[in-house]
Amino acid sequence: MKSLDQLKEEIKEEASENPEKFFATEVLKEKGFSRGQCKNCRLYFWSSDPEREICGEPECGDGYTFINDSPTEVELTHTESWELFQEFMDDRGYASIDRYPVVARWRDDVEFTGASIYCFQPYVVSGEAEPPADELIIPQPSLRFNDVDNVGITGRHYTNFTMIGQTCFQPPEKYDQDRYFRDMFEFAVEGLGIPEEKLILHEDSWGGGGNLGACMEFFVDGLELWNQVYMFYKQTPEGYEELDLKVLDMGMGHERITWISRGTETSYESVMPETLSKMKERTGLEIDQEVWEKFLPHSSELNIDEVDDIDEKWKEVAEKIDEDVDNLKDEIKPAAALYSIAEHSRALNFALADGKIPSNTGGGHNLRMIYRRAKDFIEKYNWELKMTEVARWNAEELEPMFPELLESIDEIQRILEVEAKKYEKAREKAEKKLSELESQPSVEKMIELYESHGVSPEMMEEAGFEVPEDFYMQIGEEDEAIQEVEEDFDLEGVSETEKLYYDRREPYRKDGKTENFDFKAEILEVIDDEWIVLDRTMFYPQGGGQMHDVGKINGFQVEDVQKQSGVVLHRAPDHDLEEGQSVKGVVNGEKRKQLTQHHSTTHMVNAAAREELGEHIYQAGANKTLEKARLDITHYEKPDRETLDEIEASVREIIEEDHEINVLEMEKSDAEQEHGFRIYQGGAPPGNTIRLIDIEDVDIEACGGTHLTQSSHAEEFVITGCKRIQDGVIRLEYKAGESAREFQREVEGRVKEVSKLLDAEIPDDTRNVQRSLCEVFSVEPEHLVDTVERFMREVDGFEEKIEKLSDFLGEDTQISKVRRETTLETAESLYSIRKDREKKVENLESQIEEFLEEELEKNDFEEVEAEVPTENVGLLIQVAQKLSSKHQACITLIGEKGAVSASQTDESAEEKLEKYSDSVQGGKEFAKAFDI
Ligand SMILES: [Zn+2]
Ligand SMILES: [Zn+2]
Structure with missing residues (x-):
């Protein structure tokens, strides 16, 4: 399989041999631009100067030349630069779309939105789903964690940046490359007022998220402002193939537009001036403008992506600007730290507001990494700075464009506080590990210390060890992989099964008597002896975390039902049926009802948890079986007893209020615009239309499961367990309907038995009493009866021992008796009497x-x-x-x-x-x- 880099290289080569096929060369010529090749890096570029010999890369030219010398006619705040673009493109007919979440829940191949095109991959780009508009613009906050080392130091790198998209989806006959190019060219010249001679356009290629194409990058004064990608291809295991649609994917660095319009030393000073000024005031950090002004034109040379020996590069830069290298680092690094803290806090704001929790795995780990990097800087420089306050300053500064951050700030701060506690603990442990180090560790050792013991590079540096500048990069980044679909059955030539399993939503009568339901069908295929394929079926196949239906086909037990590429397969191990035979299928209604109750209550639990715990609650996984159901939610700590009781009460209320549950079929983009991305609790299914389950006024989400028609049909609900299954993920276990009643009967039976043993009256509130009893004896409910029996035996046994020993020693020992009151009081008395007697025996023995x-x-x-x-x-x-x-x-x-x-x-x-x-x-x- 060819790597993405290889494929990009192939496309770049083809485009440079045949530029007319890929680029808007006619428009370029009309604008008086001509093509050249960089004498340094051999890249093809376009400019208004036919004599020009070098491209626009800062490395080939003189670095950034816009610092304190902005080439634009306008000076813009961060919000204004978006507004300017929005107006300009609105006049030219582009629809302006609201941002998507930074947590890419509609995709299963990436966790974060890394570019504006991610919002439309894979199904819109592939042509399977309709876009919200054919020609649109969008300001999309994006997260990328491969440049963490560069943040702060180069003056322009971010983990969180807003990519403004100019995105078009058109069939080939409507696709207008020249117009799209002209719009951006004219935005540069007319919108921003950049002189034409400053524009250098590079021919290149770009790929990501499974798509790729040739592209044209717009450079001004050494800075790449945007990149217009002509995304015509889809990556395949063999290479790439043409898409049905022609897709334009222009990504513009919002931060870069603001920056170039202001020409400040660093991008951060242009983009977050208010937050930074508060931080400087708080920390007392003063930036030596002289050193920075000398350093910044060269800061881009310290881009760790493109430099082999970074330490050598520092020396080079120091020499060039005639500074001592250590002095230079002392001046630059604290400021870079301050910038990093501000930047990381901004990234955390978006991620936390969109429901991702810091943790030790996957995307959550990236969040923890930047949080801790920021905290380490605060520790290193001993600054009086709280991450919670930086979060608020950032949210306030971004409010005009992204008011949702300030709306969620309380919740963001709560999550940050929990994370601070975890940081303190980890730092303590890490410091111990660090103190055991006697000499300079190798890079391998440092990586091990970081990954296994949380010793960060900032801590190692603080302790006086040399740390490579590109440390985080050496830890390695994850490759984007193309998902491979696993096929279990060979279904070549087998036609799709007609689905009857949604036809009847509730297979039972309202009076509580449950009926089975039957259907007639024909056997199309028997696979591997035991798997039966019918032309139509009422059996719900395993899927979406819901267990499959059980029942019978012509009297033969169906033990498993699976679906693959639209074909439903029924496993009936003992059948003697043959292809072509007409059969009668019977789905067990009792069991379908139980599964349906568990599934509908799962949506209610999700809504109730969000209500009680906050907007960051999303489904991280779910499972519904006959016996019980569970929902994994994104949350930072295990909820306490009271909170669980509140969630349970809230679900019961939803059941009692008897909300209607409707199934809606909608076009995906309409559903997203109307109901937001919360609908994707379990990821987005392929296709243009989507099936939504709408529990009126409670919850709406995309789902392929079976559902009740009224919330009251869940009948009963109890939460039976809660545990933290990984960092940032909490599992709730619960039961509904008959399964919940069964659970209650068990509890009642158990408490009755204990009461009988203790000779106490049976309490009314058996569930609470059981809970308290379990606490008294520190046991799980299933061991309660045994434990009480054992305690009673032991109390008697100790009494006997005390009597004998007292006799022997000629002592007169008083024995207190178990107080017989309520079940719980008696149990508590039993517990303490047993302890007391045990102690007495010990005393006598001594x-x-x-x-x-x-x-x-x-x-x-x-x-x-x-x-x-x-x-x-x-x-x-x-x-x-x-x-x-x-x-x-x-x-x-x-x-x-x-x-x-x-x-x-x-x-x-x-x-x-x-x-x-x-x-x-x-x-x-x-x-x-x-x-x-
Ligand atoms: Zn060049
Ligand atoms: Zn569902």
């Missing part, structure tokens, strides 16, 4: 030594024989050994499970033992003699 010493005294310390009422042979051994050695006496003790004898001479011990060993329980083999 008095044995003293007692025997008195006996020895009576015998002039020669010998003592005693029957001690204890099973504790270990104790007897201890006492016998101690006394015999202390008093040079012979001690023989007869316990209930064996006798021991110890003396200063071996023989006398043996002798004594011989005499008594037969008389004690367990016989001779239990008796032991000890020599000292």
Whole structure:
């Protein structure tokens, strides 16, 4: 399989040999532009100067030449630069679309939206789904984590940037490359007022998200402002193939437009001036303008992507601007740290507002990484700065364009606070690891320290170790992979099954009596002996986390139902049916009802959890079986008991309020615009239309499962468990309908049994009582009865021991009795009485030594024989050994499970033992003699 880079290279080569086929060369010529080839890097470019010999890359030219010398006619704030573009393109007929979430829930190949085109991949680009408009613009916040090392230092790198898209989806006959190109060319010259001679246009190629094409990059004064990609291809395992639609994907760096219009030292100063000024005020950090002004024209040379030996590069840059390299780093690095903190906080704002939680896996891990990088900088420079306040400043500054960030700021801050606690803990551990380091570690060792122990490069640097500048890059980035579809059955030539399983939504009567439902069908195919393919079926196949239906085909048990490429396969292991035969299928209604109740309540749980916990709650996984259902939600900590009770109460309320549940078929882009991206709780299905389950006024989401018609048909609901299954993901377990009633009966039965054992009255609120009982004895419900029985036995056993020992020692020991009140009070009393009696036995046993010493005294310390009422042979051994050695006496003790004898001479011990060993329980083999 060819790599994406190889394919891009192929397309670039083809385009440079045949530019007329790929680029708007006619328009370029009309504008007076001509083609040249860079004498440094061999790249083909277009410019208004036919004599020009170098391209627009900063490395080939003089770096950034717009600093303090903006080439634009307008000076724009960040919001204004979008508004300018929006107006300009509105006049030319483009529809302006609201941003998509940065968490790409409609895709299963990537976690974050990394570019504006991601919003429309894969189904719009492939032509399967309609776009929201054929020709549109969109300001799309995007997240990429492959440039983390560069953030801050180069003055222009971001993990979160807004890519403004000019995006068109047209059939070949309507696709107008010249117009699209002209619009952007004229935006540069007329909109921004950039002189034509400053524009250098590069021929290149670009690929991502499974698509690729030739592209033209717009450079001005060393800065690439945007890239217009002619996305005509789809990546395949063999290479690439042409798309049905012609797609234009222009991505413009919103931050770069703002920056070039202002010409500040760094992009950050143009884009987030308010946040930065608050941060500077708070930290007292002053930036030496002189050094920065000298450094910044060269900052782009420190782009870690493109430099082999970064340390050498620092020296080079320092030499060029006539600065000591260490002084230069001391000046640049704290400012770069401040910029990084501001930038990372902005990225976190978008991700958290869109429902991604920092964690230790996948995309959540990227969020944790930048959070911790920012925190490490704060620690390193000892700044009085809170991530929660930087988050608020950023949200306030972005409010005109993205008001949703400020709307979610309380929730964002809560998540950041939880993350701060986790950071403190991890930092403590990491510092311990770091303190064990005695000499400069190798890069491999550093990577291990980072990945396994959370020792960050910032911490290592702080401790005085040398860290490579491109550390985060060395950790490695994940490749974008093309998903391969696994095919289990060979279904060549088998036609799709007609789906009847949505026809009847509820296979049961309202009076509670459940009926099965039957259908007639014909067997099309028998595969591997046991799998039956019918022309039509009412059996719901396994899918969307919902278990398949069970039932019978012509009396033969159906044990599994799967679907593959539209064909439903029924597994009936014992059947003797043949192809072409007409059969009767019967789906078990009782079981379908249970599955349907579990599925509809899953949507209710999701809505209730969001209501109770916040907007960051999304489904991370779900499963619905006959016995129970579970929903995994994105949340940063395990909810407490009260919160779970509230979620449960809230679901019960939804059931009681009897909301209608409707199934809607809609065009995808309409559904997205109307209901937002929340509809994709379990990812987006292929195709142009989408099936939505709308629980009126409660929840609406895309789903292919079976659902009730009214929320009240869920009948009953209980949450049975909750646990944290991974960082940032909480699992809720619950039951509905008959399964919930069954659960309640079990609880009742169990509490009844415990009450009977304790001779207490049966309580009304059995569920709460069970919960408290489990807490008293620290056991799971299923062990409750056994445990109470054991405690009762032990309480009696201890009583007996206390009596015997008291008799033996001539003590008078008071024994308190279990208080008999309510079930719970009695249980609590039982628990403490058992503890109390156990303690008493221990106390009495410890008095044995003293007692025997008195006996020895009576015998002039020669010998003592005693029957001690204890099973504790270990104790007897201890006492016998101690006394015999202390008093040079012979001690023989007869316990209930064996006798021991110890003396200063071996023989006398043996002798004594011989005499008594037969008389004690367990016989001779239990008796032991000890020599000292
Ligand atoms: Zn060049
Ligand atoms: Zn569903």
